[in-house]
Amino acid sequence: MAWRRFRRNKSGLIGSxxxxxxxxxxxxxxxxVAYPPRSYQSLYEGDAGDPPSFKHPFGVEISGIxxxxxTVDSTRNDLYVGLTATLITTLIGVAIxxxxxYFKGAVSDILLGVTQMFFVxxxxxxxxxxxxxxxxxxxxxxGLTLIVLILSFFGxxxxxxxxxxxxxxxxxxxxxxxxxxxxxxxxRLLFRHIVPNILSPVIVIATxxxxxxxxxxxxxSFLGFGDPNTSTWGLLLNEGFPYVRTxxxxxxxxxxxxxxxxxxxxxMGDGLSDALNPRLRE
Amino acid sequence: xxxxxxxxxxLTFFVGxxxxxxxxxxxxxxxxxxxxxxKALQSYYHLxxxxxxxxxxWLWDLNHGNLGVSISGRPVLSQIGPWTFTTLELQILSLxxxxxxxxxxxxxxxxxxxxxxxxxxxxxxxxxYSMPTFWLGIMLIIVFSFYLGWLPSNGAVSVSxxxxxxxxxxxxxxxxxxxxxLTYVSLATIVRLVRANMLExxxxxxxxxxxxxxxxxxxxxxxxxxxxxxxPVVTIIGLGFGAALAGxxxxxxxxxxxxxxxxxxxxxxxxxxxxxxxxxxxxxxxxLVANLVTDLVxxxxxxxxxxx
Amino acid sequence: xxxxxxxxxxxxxxxxxxxxxxKALDGVxxxxxxxxxxxxxxxxxxxxxxxxxxxxRIVPRPGRIVGGSxxxxxxxLLTKNEDEMRKLRGPKMAIVFQDPTTSLNPLYTVExxxxxxxxxxxxxxxEDASKQALHLLDRVGIQDPxxxxxxxxxxxxxxxxxxxxxxxxxxxxxxxxxxxxxxxNLDVTIQAQVxxxxxxxxxxxxxTMVMITHDMGIIADMTERVTVLYAGKVMEVAATPTLFKxxxxxxxxxxxKAIPSVKQTRTLEVIPGNIPNLIEPPTGCxxxxxCKYAKDVCVKKEPELEKVTVGHFAACHFxxxxxxxxxxx
Numbered sequence: 036m037a038w039r040r041f042r043r044n045k046s047g048l049i050g051s052x053x054x055x056x057x058x059x060x061x062x063x064x065x066x067x068v069a070y071p072p073r074s075y076q077s078l079y080e081g082d083a084g085d086p087p088s089f090k091h092p093f094g095v096e097i098s099g100i101x102x103x104x105x106t107v108d109s110t111r112n113d114l115y116v117g118l119t120a121t122l123i124t125t126l127i128g129v130a131i132x133x134x135x136x137y138f139k140g141a142v143s144d145i146l147l148g149v150t151q152m153f154f155v156x157x158x159x160x161x162x163x164x165x166x167x168x169x170x171x172x173x174x175x176x177x178g179l180t181l182i183v184l185i186l187s188f189f190g191x192x193x194x195x196x197x198x199x200x201x202x203x204x205x206x207x208x209x210x211x212x213x214x215x216x217x218x219x220x221x222x223r224l225l226f227r228h229i230v231p232n233i234l235s236p237v238i239v240i241a242t243x244x245x246x247x248x249x250x251x252x253x254x255x256s257f258l259g260f261g262d263p264n265t266s267t268w269g270l271l272l273n274e275g276f277p278y279v280r281t282x283x284x285x286x287x288x289x290x291x292x293x294x295x296x297x298x299x300x301x302x303m304g305d306g307l308s309d310a311l312n313p314r315l316r317e
Numbered sequence: 318x319x320x321x322x323x324x325x326x327x328l329t330f331f332v333g334x335x336x337x338x339x340x341x342x343x344x345x346x347x348x349x350x351x352x353x354x355x356k357a358l359q360s361y362y363h364l365x366x367x368x369x370x371x372x373x374x375w376l377w378d379l380n381h382g383n384l385g386v387s388i389s390g391r392p393v394l395s396q397i398g399p400w401t402f403t404t405l406e407l408q409i410l411s412l413x414x415x416x417x418x419x420x421x422x423x424x425x426x427x428x429x430x431x432x433x434x435x436x437x438x439x440x441x442x443x444x445x446y447s448m449p450t451f452w453l454g455i456m457l458i459i460v461f462s463f464y465l466g467w468l469p470s471n472g473a474v475s476v477s478x479x480x481x482x483x484x485x486x487x488x489x490x491x492x493x494x495x496x497x498x499l500t501y502v503s504l505a506t507i508v509r510l511v512r513a514n515m516l517e518x519x520x521x522x523x524x525x526x527x528x529x530x531x532x533x534x535x536x537x538x539x540x541x542x543x544x545x546x547x548x549p550v551v552t553i554i555g556l557g558f559g560a561a562l563a564g565x566x567x568x569x570x571x572x573x574x575x576x577x578x579x580x581x582x583x584x585x586x587x588x589x590x591x592x593x594x595x596x597x598x599x600x601x602x603x604x605l606v607a608n609l610v611t612d613l614v615x616x617x618x619x620x621x622x623x624x625x
Numbered sequence: 626x627x628x629x630x631x632x633x634x635x636x637x638x639x640x641x642x643x644x645x646x647x648k649a650l651d652g653v654x655x656x657x658x659x660x661x662x663x664x665x666x667x668x669x670x671x672x673x674x675x676x677x678x679x680x681x682r683i684v685p686r687p688g689r690i691v692g693g694s695x696x697x698x699x700x701x702l703l704t705k706n707e708d709e710m711r712k713l714r715g716p717k718m719a720i721v722f723q724d725p726t727t728s729l730n731p732l733y734t735v736e737x738x739x740x741x742x743x744x745x746x747x748x749x750x751x752e753d754a755s756k757q758a759l760h761l762l763d764r765v766g767i768q769d770p771x772x773x774x775x776x777x778x779x780x781x782x783x784x785x786x787x788x789x790x791x792x793x794x795x796x797x798x799x800x801x802x803x804x805x806x807x808x809x810n811l812d813v814t815i816q817a818q819v820x821x822x823x824x825x826x827x828x829x830x831x832x833t834m835v836m837i838t839h840d841m842g843i844i845a846d847m848t849e850r851v852t853v854l855y856a857g858k859v860m861e862v863a864a865t866p867t868l869f870k871x872x873x874x875x876x877x878x879x880x881x882k883a884i885p886s887v888k889q890t891r892t893l894e895v896i897p898g899n900i901p902n903l904i905e906p907p908t909g910c911x912x913x914x915x916c917k918y919a920k921d922v923c924v925k926k927e928p929e930l931e932k933v934t935v936g937h938f939a940a941c942h943f944x945x946x947x948x949x950x951x952x953x954x
Contacts, residue, residue: 287459528681529681531797
């Protein structure tokens with residue numbers, strides 16, 4: 036039934052189409068492009084620093100990296116970051132939020148306080164700090180996964196808040212009271228009754244979170260705190276920025292890819308929000 | 318609020334420490350300070366003490382307004398002043414513009430839901446918060462600085478020759494592009510939020526009742542509907558300020574804007590931990606203050622809320 | 626005054642939603658004399674509230690009045706512009722809404738909400754308006770009006786809030802008052818008080834009142850004449866005693882049977898089925914899917930509102946033949 040509403044939402048459908056397009060590119064693209072990831076081959080072909088052309092649809096970096104191939108190759112990695120970070124933060128957020136909302140007392144208060152702290156704090160700064168420190172000195176081999184872990188460590192508070200709010204609200208509803216009066220234990224209550232009912236807002240937030248995490252990754256890589264060995268859109272922007280006066284295409288195309296990918300998830304999230312929200316029934 | 322502050326302090330300090338103590342870093346060839354500076358730093362940081370002792374020393378110093386000494390040898394506090402001003406200049410100007418422009422647009426969009434103008438506004442807005450702020454900055458630089466030459470592309474002020482021939486107009490010229498970028502992105506969120514809340518409020522019975530009492534459209538829209546819709550927007554503005562502040566590194570780097578964000582990025586890359594810690598603390602304090610102000614404003618606007 | 630106070634003819638109000646066009650009102654007829662107390666009864670979704678909104682022309686989006694005529698004091702309302710309508714809303718006609726929790730603005734004090742209206746229509750200063758507001762609160766039976774005036778809605782009980790909503794509606798002495806389910810959201814004990822208040826005020830002010838409700842009990846108690854609405858169309862119109870004693874439409878009979886009675890012990894009869902989909906309403910008589918007397922012609926042809934006797938109309942093909950059961954108490 037909500038599916039029918041979603042189908043009617045034009046922007047939601049456009050967003051989903053965009054997302055599917057990017058997923059396809061991520062899955063199949065790397066096999067179809069002319070140059071392997073992080074390859075300087077074009078340098079040897081004498082094409083370094085060339086503007087867009089048939090051979091190099093997005094142009095070539097000064098260093099000889101083909102922008103089109105790199106952009107396509109990065110799709111997979113950026114989606115990896117977005118989807119994985121969202122998955123982890125959703126799990127953490129739901130768990131913490133549900134527990135904080137359902138139980139009363141010290142545990143709940145502490146969880147609430149911790150959630151608040153992670154929510155209010157300028158998280159990007161800490162992400163950058165952690166990324167720099169850990170990548171240089173500790174976990175050298177992890178690459179993008181390190182970024183995913185750091186993003187996940189800092190990114191669960193939004194979902195936790197919403198889940199906590201919904202849990203509090205649902206706790207007082209009649210069907211939960213009914214289940215309790217029939218002797219259901221808290222864990223069962225939580226998972227059988229409450230969690231299925233908070234799925235709708237969680238799905239919406241998760242979709243929008245994917246967009247957010249991709250944007251964050253782009254910023255992190257752009258500033259040079261990401262993994263220099265893995266193709267990401269942010270890395271492309273980082274490489275292109277110093278030479279943007281002459282090779283502006285290096286900054287333009289990966290950026291456009293980010294915009295459309297994030298746009299896709301945002302539109303899809305909005306469409307889901309409209310479809311899943313019980314609105315006015317005329 | 319204090320626990321939040323402490324939490325951030327703990328995180329910053331201990332992770333900073335994981336980077337190794339400053340002396341080792343310095344010795345690792347990241348910097349080449351003189352032996353005198355080395356010695357000063359060594360005693361200053363009580364490097365002979367265990368980690369948690371150092372943390373307490375650091376907090377004590379913070380309490381007394383002492384933000385430590387950066388690897389370069391200069392005290393952190395002396396540099397933070399000008400940086401803070403430069404960052405706030407940009408952030409506050411953009412915030413004010415975004416709110417002043419965004420609220421009327423959001424109201425207009427909500428009142429004319431489903432119209433072509435509404436769709437246009439919504440589309441422009443959704444593009445706005447789907448793009449990395451700094452990337453828009455780069456694009457504008459390409460067009461307005463490199464291609465057209467109308468506006469400067471870096472710094473807050475010029476070094477040798479003032480833009481537009483005047484030292485008074487020069488800072489303004491530098492402000493235009495970064496402000497435009499930040500304002501647009503903030504605008505996008507505000508418009509979206511105001512529109513959504515207004516739509517919600519306009520559906521309420523008390524709006525219908527107000528119309529049934531013969532009140533004019535303008536009164537109903539602004540004195541009744543907007544007033545009711547604005548409270549959550551205020552909260553989001555407060556949070557948004559924090560978010561924009563945290564996003565300063567990328568935007569300031571793009572424009573070489575000498576603010577806290579730019580300084581943070583350079584410091585973090587160089588693993589200048591004291592500086593990083595100092596800037597983080599300052600930004601955190603600013604965000605906390607912004608949130609406090611937001612909470613107070615919210616309480617004033619909504620009589621149902623009591624201040625704790 | 627010659628002629629009726631309110632004459633609604635063939636009123637059609639549709640809602641243009643994403644799911645389709647909802648025909649909330651599809652040919653409504655209503656006539657009210659000055660000073661009458663009239664009832665508009667039907668289930669939820671029958672279009673009762675939309676009728677009131679249509680008269681005041683405040684139908685919310687995506688609704689729109691698409692046809693018909695609404696004459697108030699002899700003048701056609703549907704051709705008036707917004708400014709002219711605004712002058713009528715409050716001084717001439719008003720609505721009391723169902724849920725006082727949502728019909729009062731939570732952010733403003735009672736005083737502000739009342740004085741805004743008084744200052745607009747009566748051209749009073751703020752002090753004079755406040756005094757008038759105090760007087761209004763007194764009139765609707767609120768104790769300690771000075772304190773209540775300065776209060777916010779969330780600080781007041783349901784009954785008090787509804788009294789204030791009534792005060793707001795009456796603030797400019799309207800000639801016509803629509804009471805849209807005014808007691809549905811209130812406690813049973815408070816319901817009686819509010820209804821008493823409305824009855825009393827109507828008499829005092831010689832107001833014409835339209836009582837919109839789904840509760841036949843309230844109809845019996847408060848109204849002289851009744852119009853029965855179903856799925857946006859009029860099913861029956863009659864004087865209240867007549868409607869109860871000898872209904873001529875199966876829907877009316879069913880409504881009456883659904884009232885629990887203290888005197889008789891019998892099983893409550895529920896009307897089977899649900900209100901119809903207003904985007905694609907049933908063909909012919911709109912009630913036929915739930916009518917136990919329905920025949921072939923009911924599916925094919927829409928019945929017209931036919932005159933049974935003076936002041937009594939029914940929209941049923943078989944009103945002459947059917948022996949319908951009324952209520953004797």
